Amino acid sequence: MKLVLMGTNDFVVPIFEAIRNAGHEIMAVFTRAPRPVGRKQILTPSPVHTWAVSNSLPVFTSIREYNFSPDMVVVVSYGVILRDNVLASAPCVNVHPSRLPQYRGPSPIRTAIYNGDEKSAVCLMQVTPEMDAGDIYMCREFDIGENDTNQDIESIVSKIGAEMLVEYLSNPSAYTPTAQVGTPTYTRKFTGADEIIDWRRTPREIHNQIRAIGAGRTKINGVDVKILDTRVVDNKLEILRIQPAGKKPMDWKSFLNGLHGAEIKFGE
Numbered sequence: 001m002k003l004v005l006m007g008t009n010d011f012v013v014p015i016f017e018a019i020r021n022a023g024h025e026i027m028a029v030f031t032r033a034p035r036p037v038g039r040k041q042i043l044t045p046s047p048v049h050t051w052a053v054s055n056s057l058p059v060f061t062s063i064r065e066y067n068f069s070p071d072m073v074v075v076v077s078y079g080v081i082l083r084d085n086v087l088a089s090a091p092c093v094n095v096h097p098s099r100l101p102q103y104r105g106p107s108p109i110r111t112a113i114y115n116g117d118e119k120s121a122v123c124l125m126q127v128t129p130e131m132d133a134g135d136i137y138m139c140r141e142f143d144i145g146e147n148d149t150n151q152d153i154e155s156i157v158s159k160i161g162a163e164m165l166v167e168y169l170s171n172p173s174a175y176t177p178t179a180q181v182g183t184p185t186y187t188r189k190f191t192g193a194d195e196i197i198d199w200r201r202t203p204r205e206i207h208n209q210i211r212a213i214g215a216g217r218t219k220i221n222g223v224d225v226k227i228l229d230t231r232v233v234d235n236k237l238e239i240l241r242i243q244p245a246g247k248k249p250m251d252w253k254s255f256l257n258g259l260h261g262a263e264i265k266f267g268e
Contacts, residue, residue: 135177
């Protein structure tokens, strides 16, 4: 099939690579424009952009440049609302990491982890003008472990999404789309404010916050720190890795040694 691929993030790359290996003709790859990264704000292309260039595929960073007539458009974590000219050019399919209509929107994986969900799913769906509202071709469930992070679940979704797309693209006419059933729920983008730890929350809620977002910010004995990795043992929060401001990440024991026996005060 002649395909246009649209995506941006790390976990999209193995999915697109599986499609390429299946022998489809990739006419173009659309991704987000390069963005400033790090303290030096170096302009950096997206992982999908880098992958496309390494495979000598034409890359476009603005949806306004779309002028193709493929057999199908494949969209995975692109982060851009598709214009009418794209939707009218060919059938468009999307990999969405939730059991739709639950968790429509920009952050279904983080939201599921943040909420402490034990299961989720990957849906292969039609792209429509309404966000994440299209009919579903197939849906596959997976488990979320109590210590799984956003990165862990992205790896699971990447594997399942690749399998689903390769299967679907081999014979699209064999799959009949079905309408979403139930009341939709919506996610939001997480911000830096979501990293701040409220120590009045339960150990499990704080643990879910850290593994969903990647870090929790707080003060310990007046020092600004990021808590990077935790576990819950006997309903108590166990800190595994931490990063004091201006220092490299370290294990919790090393941080405690630096306090020289002082009483630990969280949030102060």
